[in-house]
Amino acid sequence: MTLKVSINLPGDALITVEASEPQIFREVMSLALKELPKDLIQMRLRTPSPNETGEQGKNVSTEPPSRDAGPQLQDDSSTSDLERAESDPSPPETEEGDDSILVAEESFVRFCRAISPVGDMRRVVLAAEGARRHLGMSSVSESELWHLFDLAGWQQPGSFLQTLRNAARSKFRWLERIPGRPGYYAITQLGRDRVIGSDE
16 A cells, blocks of 8 residues: 655645655655644645555544644545545635736736827837737737737737737838748837937
8 A cells, every 4th residue: 555645735835745655755744744833734635445454443643633724534446536636625726927917017007098099000109019028028020019009008909910010111211020930020229229319
């Protein structure tokens, strides 16, 4: 029989201990329980059946379960993935990722409204720079620009692709094509100077 304990810690950290020898398992668990703070530990020990241990009525539980997140003892041979998922005390996925995206998008909107450019070409250039600064986009294409223009509250141009090409023409050079990524453009220093008016 293989004994296994999984300790779920805050921040999605997971410690797993497996041992086929009960003595080794007890020693490792004893060390873990001494080293981990009490408030992080939750014991949910499952009593193996007689045919798993070969010893009638032996109980491996030494503590009653508590409500704090912590270790769970499981026998891999009989515990299904569904049972493990249902007994996992880890908190559900938070919306921190969604929150950070919303914060970044709000920063993008403030950046665009502070400059408030006139004309499709200038708006495309500004959207490219705002996306670089606040949304982590090193380049943009017409696909991203649809969403960026909606965020900024700007009217969509007749053709994003044509507007991108115009801003990249030798007459302006506000944007440059990204090699190996057809349809993607990045703002140039000249574009920053002409449209934004100052460096970061």
